[in-house]
Amino acid sequence: MTGYPLRDRLALMAGLVGPFLVALVLVPFRTDLSHTNAALILVVAVVAIAALGSRAAGALGALSAAAWFDFFLTRPYQTFGINASEDIETAVLLLAVGLIVSQLAARARRLEVITVTEAAYLTRVHDTAELARSARSGDTVVDHVRHELTELLGLRACRFEYGTLMGRPPRLEQDGSVALGRRRRDVDIDGWPEGEIELRTYGNGHYLGRFMLTPGPGPVPPLQARLVAVTLADQTGAALDTAGPMRDR
Template identity: 70%
Template sequence: MAPYPLRDRIALLAGLAGPLVAALALMPFRTDVSNTNMALILVVAVVAVAAIGNRFAGALAALSAAAWFDFFLTRPYQRFTIAGSRDIATAVLLLVVGLLVSQLAARARRLRLVTVTDARYLARIHDTAQMARIPGSGGAVVDFVAKQLTDILHLRGCRFEYGSLLGHPPRLEADGSVVVGHRSWDVDRHGWPEGEVEVRAFGNGRYFGRFMLQPDPGVASTLQARLVAVTLADQAGTALDTSGAVPDG
């Protein structure tokens, strides 16, 4: 499996420590500030964690905020016990609101990342299409696409084989799925299979060759990245067809 991103690991630590630090900072004011206002401040800490991390970090921050609110800011102090019914209600609301807001913040961050990623993918497809319009650019487009595939799929390498199909390596299909033999391979769950993976390049319905991907076994690529890879391979096939390359068979 791919390593857990550093940013998310930091967010998990912040989910534990952030609400604790906020609760400790509020301790000198706990007799002057209402518990409701202190709970709202802790919610801000939860949102901050969720915004820089993921939904798990946000949920951890919500649980941490509710626990430290109970321990430091409600009577009896320094005990995981709440005497007042209003304080109990505030603690429960803090937990619920913290969980809900953290999920919304994490979702907003995820949508932003997807938007940025989409823009980068579209730029790659656009650049390849522009190059493919140049007469006789088939070979250059193939080399360009091989580099693009290496980048977006995080491969160790990628090469292009012209002509006949040899052997039966795992294959990346047009729908982004991967087939090993006659069986579907769950890339999202298991990562790439061992060995090279082929992506066939067709132009005007004719087979010209295939890109041989060299991924690290067990390392996953997103479905979105795999679909972009297939699109780029198709553009290479179209460029070869336009350039007058002779297809196999």
């Protein structure tokens, strides 16, 4: 489990232990509680585990729920065996429903994360656009975008170079890919290239400068984040073209 984030490790542990504890709590009531209702209670536990964790945690919870339902709540008790055919059907349905709802709950959690993330991206673009319209100097926008790029891409450092191009460092392209000379690097698989990466800014079709990005030690940000970075650079170019840098005044 050491390769999983802490939250997912805790969810996997909950998937293993949670249904056991729920089934154990139900033991004093097993003669009065119908097996269908007991199975539904265990399904609720599986849904909670999947919503807090991952598909793997939900699937483990479903398997654990079916096993402990059999062990504690069906005759003969305290054995992994079932005599009544209807109890076998209930256990199988518990496993199947638990697996299905765990997938749905984990997917809902993933979609929620994507929605929140996209909202954060839109906020960055919107705030930069507002600043670009109101700023008296393009330098103000440059400083703002340097900060935004550092957070967005998890950079160790970010600086801006005005004017002429020097050297041929790797380049973050408009489609979010990274160019190394004439070839493209699959950063999602191979990671960032060594050294600084340039992100060029243009205003009215003219090259105005570039952000020099020094990647941090973390994973490469997703394509969405890289596309937002390109958009922020475009907004910087538009601001520089309209207002110009303060140093030129």
